[in-house]
Amino acid sequence: MLMSPLVFRSGRDRFYVTVWVGTLVLITLSLFAPLLFTPIVYLQLVIVGVIDVLVTGLLIWLVADLKYVLTEEHLLIKGGFIKSRIHYNDITRITRNPGIWAGYRMLFSRDAIEVHYKTGLWGSVIISPEEKEAFIEELKRRNDRIHIEPLEKKL
Template sequence: MVFRTKVNMFLLTGIFLVVVIMGSIPLLPLYKQLPFAVLLLIAVLFLVAGGFVWWYGTSIQYVFYKEYLCIKGGPFKRRILYQNITKVSPTTDEFTGYKISPTDQGLELCVESTSFSSIKISPDNKTEFIAELRKRCPNMQIQSFE
């Protein structure tokens, strides 16, 4: 079963623009001195960097496999064994554990035996996600979602 993430387009657009605009500001004094081909290459590099951020932010998904939950975003993957998930709780904290989520409202998965004790995610349909997670992790604690 696959769940997509809830995407904060305002934040994602802001990050894209910051990468492209702020990355090019230090080069403004050089624009008249550099050949057009070099300027074009620099512009393409900033657009590629911004595009990478955009790709990562819009492609996040949570895939339930037989033995683990796989969190994918862009070229990155994180596998979490179901037996290592101890608790799931709601969170609005922007700086919770290993942040994979582009929004500030989501779920916090408490995980044993990882470099981070918690992972913040934001599936689009939290109720169905938690129900599916409960089937695969019957011993985990579920904090109130009011």
């Protein structure tokens, strides 16, 4: 039976949006700041402006297009030009509420899960699907050998 691809969008929270916007502003300021201390040369201004638009556009594309697609054979994690394919049979376990500051991350929310798998450089990826529990259930349906770690209660 062919399963149609399911697309899960990345969740977004205020913290990540603030950090991302702050990063974009910092990049723009760092590109234009040196021009404040030299005589204005319009060609330099145009070149820096084009570089800023390209870098900002690339970074916005990474998060605006962030999604997790469950195809028939694998999980596709896509953000801009970055794509990762993980076969369902390679997924070993899912951890809820992982540490989000280290490792391979394709997320835009602190409400995340970590997908552990046999292949790949890091062996896991941290993602933040909006519908986290539905996403986990669908992964489990496609590979019933995936171990789902229980939700830890915070003190």
